[in-house]
Amino acid sequence: APAHAAEKVTVFAAASLKNALDAVNAEWQKEAGKETTASYAASSALAKQIEQGAPADVFISADLAWMDYLADKKLIRTDTRSNLLRNRLVLVSAMPDSKAVDIKPGFDLAALIGDGRLAMGAVDTVPAGRYGKAALEKLGLWPAVEQKVAGAESVRAALLLVSRGEAPYGIVYQTDAVADPGVKVVGTFPEGSHPPIIYPIAITTDSRSADAAAYIEFVKSAKAAAFFKAEGFTVLK
Amino acid sequence: MSLEVEARHRIGAFTIDAAFTSDGNVTALFGRSGSGKTSLINIIAGLLRPDVGRIVLDGDVIAHSRKRIFTPIHQRRFGYVFQEARLFPHLSVRGNLVYGRWFSGAQKSSSEFGRIVEMLGIGHLLDRRPSTLSGGERQRVAVGRALLASPRLLLMDEPLAALDEARKAEILPYLARLRDETRIPIVYVSHSVAEVAQLAERVIVIENGRVQASGDAAVILSQPAAVHAMDWREAGALLEGVVESHDSAHNLTVVRAGECLVRVPQLFAPPGHSVRLHIAARDVMLATARPEGISALNVFEGTVIDLSPAEKGSIDVRLRCGGNVILARITALSREALQLAPGKSIHAIVKTVALDHAA
Amino acid sequence: MSLEVEARHRIGAFTIDAAFTSDGNVTALFGRSGSGKTSLINIIAGLLRPDVGRIVLDGDVIAHSRKRIFTPIHQRRFGYVFQEARLFPHLSVRGNLVYGRWFSGAQKSSSEFGRIVEMLGIGHLLDRRPSTLSGGERQRVAVGRALLASPRLLLMDEPLAALDEARKAEILPYLARLRDETRIPIVYVSHSVAEVAQLAERVIVIENGRVQASGDAAVILSQPAAVHAMDWREAGALLEGVVESHDSAHNLTVVRAGECLVRVPQLFAPPGHSVRLHIAARDVMLATARPEGISALNVFEGTVIDLSPAEKGSIDVRLRCGGNVILARITALSREALQLAPGKSIHAIVKTVALDHAA
Amino acid sequence: MTLSDAEWTAVQLSLRVATVAMLCSLPPALLTAMVLARGRFWGKSVLNGIVHMPLVLPPVVTGFVLLLLFGRRGPIGAFLADNFGIVFSFRWTGAALACAVMGFPLMVRSIRLSIEAVDRKLEDAAATLGAGPAWVFVTVTLPLILPGIIAGMILSFAKAMGEFGATITFVSNIPGETQTLSVAIYAFTQVPGGDAGAMRLAIISVIISMAALMLSEIFAAVAAKRSVAA
Amino acid sequence: MTLSDAEWTAVQLSLRVATVAMLCSLPPALLTAMVLARGRFWGKSVLNGIVHMPLVLPPVVTGFVLLLLFGRRGPIGAFLADNFGIVFSFRWTGAALACAVMGFPLMVRSIRLSIEAVDRKLEDAAATLGAGPAWVFVTVTLPLILPGIIAGMILSFAKAMGEFGATITFVSNIPGETQTLSVAIYAFTQVPGGDAGAMRLAIISVIISMAALMLSEIFAAVAAKRSVAA
Numbered sequence A: 001a002p003a004h005a006a007e008k009v010t011v012f013a014a015a016s017l018k019n020a021l022d023a024v025n026a027e028w029q030k031e032a033g034k035e036t037t038a039s040y041a042a043s044s045a046l047a048k049q050i051e052q053g054a055p056a057d058v059f060i061s062a063d064l065a066w067m068d069y070l071a072d073k074k075l076i077r078t079d080t081r082s083n084l085l086r087n088r089l090v091l092v093s094a095m096p097d098s099k100a101v102d103i104k105p106g107f108d109l110a111a112l113i114g115d116g117r118l119a120m121g122a123v124d125t126v127p128a129g130r131y132g133k134a135a136l137e138k139l140g141l142w143p144a145v146e147q148k149v150a151g152a153e154s155v156r157a158a159l160l161l162v163s164r165g166e167a168p169y170g171i172v173y174q175t176d177a178v179a180d181p182g183v184k185v186v187g188t189f190p191e192g193s194h195p196p197i198i199y200p201i202a203i204t205t206d207s208r209s210a211d212a213a214a215y216i217e218f219v220k221s222a223k224a225a226a227f228f229k230a231e232g233f234t235v236l237k
Numbered sequence B, C: 001m002s003l004e005v006e007a008r009h010r011i012g013a014f015t016i017d018a019a020f021t022s023d024g025n026v027t028a029l030f031g032r033s034g035s036g037k038t039s040l041i042n043i044i045a046g047l048l049r050p051d052v053g054r055i056v057l058d059g060d061v062i063a064h065s066r067k068r069i070f071t072p073i074h075q076r077r078f079g080y081v082f083q084e085a086r087l088f089p090h091l092s093v094r095g096n097l098v099y100g101r102w103f104s105g106a107q108k109s110s111s112e113f114g115r116i117v118e119m120l121g122i123g124h125l126l127d128r129r130p131s132t133l134s135g136g137e138r139q140r141v142a143v144g145r146a147l148l149a150s151p152r153l154l155l156m157d158e159p160l161a162a163l164d165e166a167r168k169a170e171i172l173p174y175l176a177r178l179r180d181e182t183r184i185p186i187v188y189v190s191h192s193v194a195e196v197a198q199l200a201e202r203v204i205v206i207e208n209g210r211v212q213a214s215g216d217a218a219v220i221l222s223q224p225a226a227v228h229a230m231d232w233r234e235a236g237a238l239l240e241g242v243v244e245s246h247d248s249a250h251n252l253t254v255v256r257a258g259e260c261l262v263r264v265p266q267l268f269a270p271p272g273h274s275v276r277l278h279i280a281a282r283d284v285m286l287a288t289a290r291p292e293g294i295s296a297l298n299v300f301e302g303t304v305i306d307l308s309p310a311e312k313g314s315i316d317v318r319l320r321c322g323g324n325v326i327l328a329r330i331t332a333l334s335r336e337a338l339q340l341a342p343g344k345s346i347h348a349i350v351k352t353v354a355l356d357h358a359a
Numbered sequence D, E: 001m002t003l004s005d006a007e008w009t010a011v012q013l014s015l016r017v018a019t020v021a022m023l024c025s026l027p028p029a030l031l032t033a034m035v036l037a038r039g040r041f042w043g044k045s046v047l048n049g050i051v052h053m054p055l056v057l058p059p060v061v062t063g064f065v066l067l068l069l070f071g072r073r074g075p076i077g078a079f080l081a082d083n084f085g086i087v088f089s090f091r092w093t094g095a096a097l098a099c100a101v102m103g104f105p106l107m108v109r110s111i112r113l114s115i116e117a118v119d120r121k122l123e124d125a126a127a128t129l130g131a132g133p134a135w136v137f138v139t140v141t142l143p144l145i146l147p148g149i150i151a152g153m154i155l156s157f158a159k160a161m162g163e164f165g166a167t168i169t170f171v172s173n174i175p176g177e178t179q180t181l182s183v184a185i186y187a188f189t190q191v192p193g194g195d196a197g198a199m200r201l202a203i204i205s206v207i208i209s210m211a212a213l214m215l216s217e218i219f220a221a222v223a224a225k226r227s228v229a230a
């Protein structure tokens, strides 16, 4: 393994974790005196990089699919794998006067959107988009809004589309919605309407770091949980 | 036709500071390489905007720096044959030739096109690209392009330099016709006195950016001392004459210049038509007595006006013969042998074939 | 020195099919515009690879298409003065001049550099960019660049076309010296008989890609009929002679050619040195009796060999004078007046100043 | 290799977007290149900098900037929508705009390079023959810079084929409207097992571009032959 | 505006990556441009296509291809690591490689355009003066195509400053090693509240690129003045 991996724990994490994980890592350094290197990118890119021998010790994916991908290829130590965080999907609007809605089967989302667009992560690619589509399908709303969906490059982009007024409504993560004063959360998708939005964590098979296990422990600790909660994540035990 | 040019301009270390007026139809610019001929022509064309300058053509103020007048190049309609051909590489020869036609109000008829193409011998090149032409072919196309643009003034910067004598001999008479018939004024740069003598009415001599001498071609061409730049061998006198008669049997024409009758190779001008004869000083022989049984057909009686100092063993003798001034170049040895001095009466002998300028 | 060239090549509709051998130091290529001179020179230089061809210089096979020999251009060391100057725009004049020096084993001494620069009058231009030079200045730098590359053969394509006569008169003697002293063979394209007469030992006349005539300069230059391309006015005879004595007081030199003593403007060659004199037919006057009291210093007795048919009223008369053949051009009228016929004895009169070629 | 309907739609859309982007950016690119090559004015470096901006910034940023400017509420977007009815957001026109902007610096550079290589003496010659500045440009300058224009168009087209960062940020990924080939390829790369699909589309994209390239090379060869220096 | 240590590191890294990418791609770009401009051989269109590939494909794809080829387990990557100790994966050298590859078509195009505009008669003239092909190239061709080289270098540098798709895919986003400015900007855009940070870095990136541009313009002006057609 590369020299720097021996002393620092290298974390490959989904880009959406940047704020929270940066804080967690700073805290860990304060406590344990150990440095970390964090590389934030799309889960897909990170997974493929690990497949190609990237010097990652810990991988935190934004969805289960890419973690499964690596597990299939025996590139993570499955004994270290656990589900770290969970996120919720919310419906947001840029209009301050928009009323809260109850998202359930039969809810006329299409009428709400009107002839505008529904911004969300691209439904085949961005995890948030996939979850959103699943939820809409489950609720039976998908056929009505399918033609109105604007699939953004990321949740952030979807949020921007809403806050810029390009699209009247959008489906984004709760974590993103709460941080943006430009949008208003008008509804939360029911728990069961979509597969759980899970951020799994695991140590890679190639990891030579002696500190990786300790690091994971810390990330899963209550201390770290505070930082995740602050960003709007639900911490899983 | 009158052209007034006045220009002062610095380019790098070189300063052009020239002024001349010309009322001739053809004005020749003479000068050594680097003397500023092309710069001056560029100023006339508007390609070079002088620091101070004034250009007036036939009373029409083309440019006047103090009055802030500057007619844009394309509105001047001055046809310019550049020293390098400057053909458009993306157009065929035909495309180059007709380029100016698009813009000139007065369209040259297609017979004119054919005539010019034939004179220049470029008919077989019309569909070729300029990059495939030989040096002389390029220059001929450039001449054609300028002629076909119906210019109101022609600027020609050594247009015939790369051409063989036979071709020159076809083009020069055309230019002379242009001068006489269409009365398009021409400013002509050349190093060849033969060309200039045949065409130019006014000669401007440039040296180091300044006008060294200017005036009537007849006068300037017989002042070789002033004309550093021209072929020293071709210095001579210009005679104004009138066609008197033709001797077709012997292919001769008799021209009356003053009181002299000069026999020259046949000219294609009707009797009464005025012509100019350039008699090079080196072609004039002197004799104290009228020689008999010689091949030369022209023997003029005259008197010596003056003699120049010897230069490289040669002396130019000015003679007055029947109202003309003729220049003869002889050796210093001959001057002694013939005891020449101003006032002495003498015979000037000139071969007819020596007066054959256009081959 | 011997140069053998044989080439057959098609470019577009044009076919060059020429072969000549030359053992002269200077070989002149003559021909009308578009006749294939530049193409032929390009073949010699290696810039054009002919379909079939052979080039042998002093027994050294430079190229031979059948034997698949083709010496790369840069190994030929043939200095080439192009018809257009082709200076390197990114180098200063100095950079252009010394460019060849980097590659030639034999370095020209810096005194040679100074000499050539001074002869060409480009000393004040050394730090300038080619784009700021006048047309003639560019051509002079191009000549200097080729000369300074220590070539084993010089190819010159109208090198002096854009120059004034005074400058030509400085460069031509230099080239003559080069020919005589360093014995670098030169292939020279020019439209000017005066230039060629001064330099060339062999003349090749090209017409439409084919060799029309080739041979000794003296022979070819006195066959104006064969030389369509040259200045008809300058046709004449070349005399081989030896410097007999100098008359410094009168700036004259006496040259013995056969049994004739010819007085010419002073030459800077020691007695005994062999020289060549070009006597233009138009400068020769004929007289049935020896004329007296005339300025012309050269009067030769001879007999008429033959007369050409009249062309445009002129007749070329070949004379034998003291072992030389001299050409005289007279009018048809004079022939009648003097009753010239082969065998008739006659006097040929030539002015000394007419023999002054280099001004 | 047969294409699914969706893929076929993406191919058509990509071609349309790339072609429109290339053609529409040509006039402003020509103008900008001309100004940069020939102009002498104070803010030239600034203009030059702005032209290069889409290259210097991550495409996502460019996409954001486009959204801010040309979005429904953006100053330019609102103006165009209100006055001319031109709407970019979530339209293929927006994708074309994004691609045009991303390819703009490439096009300007190529054309500028050619303009700077033009022998201005030829333009002077045209002027002496009576051609005014506009005619000189059309009849002399333009033909002479054809190689640069073609090169610029190639780069712009190729860039448009590969562009997705700015496009997806600006106009999202709407099948049939803004989902170009490269956006579709990107989508495939984002899901496990999508490699085969990505590969398929990438090959299609490469084939199209290769064809376009060969076509352009033929044009360029013709243009080059025509403008060989005399 | 003061920079944090991390930002300063990213700036330095970006400069290093962009400079190395630009300089290292120059020789192969020159060679490729020369071959494309002058060569007459069968696979020319194919070579031309390959050169344009990074432009045509989404950067993510290029990044993946690089990862597959030059990664630790990739055929070329393994070969280079074993035999020369050159490692690209997750090193700044990999970022430089990604940027070089992405900028390669731009550089080749510019240089090729200039090569095609060179008056070959000048090269002939040099040959008659004794310069062999290599010397002709160095003393005549190279100076004459300087404008194209400079333009190509500008484009390559600017592209390297803005590149993140291929980089982040190939060598990830490792601070101090592969996190260039534009990758850092991208990371900022992916989290709530990152806009200000992204803006800061974008401004820095623009300032650096502007400075580089101005410098290059000065060079280009000098080069242009030197190679004005005579």
Ligand SMILES: Nc1ncnc2c1ncn2[C@@H]1O[C@H](COP(=O)(O)OP(=O)(O)OP(=O)(O)O)[C@@H](O)[C@H]1O
Pocket: B011, B012, B013, B014, B031, B032, B033, B034, B035, B036, B037, B038, B039, B040, B083, C131, C132, C133, C134, C135, C136, C137, C162
């Ligand atoms: N940009 C420049 N910088 C410095 N000197 C220049 C520049 N352009 C021209 N010159 C000089 O100006 C002088 C006049 O040039 P011009 O081209 O007018 O000469 P010319 O009389 O046409 O000569 P030629 O007969 O050789 O063509 C030359 O000495 C030339 O070197």
Ligand SMILES: Nc1ncnc2c1ncn2[C@@H]1O[C@H](COP(=O)(O)OP(=O)(O)OP(=O)(O)O)[C@@H](O)[C@H]1O
Pocket: B131, B132, B133, B134, B135, B136, B137, B162, C011, C012, C013, C014, C031, C032, C033, C034, C035, C036, C037, C038, C039, C040, C083
């Ligand atoms: N690429 C080409 N395609 C067709 N014809 C060509 C091509 N190149 C040259 N030619 C023709 O070949 C002939 C010979 O050209 P070349 O340049 O050798 O003539 P030249 O004797 O040097 O003439 P000049 O005295 O005008 O320079 C010309 O008629 C020219 O038009």
Ligand SMILES: [Mg+2]
Pocket: B037, B038, B039, B083, B157, C134, C135, C136
């Ligand atoms: Mg000139």
Ligand SMILES: [Mg+2]
Pocket: B134, B135, B136, C037, C038, C039, C083, C157
């Ligand atoms: Mg020629």
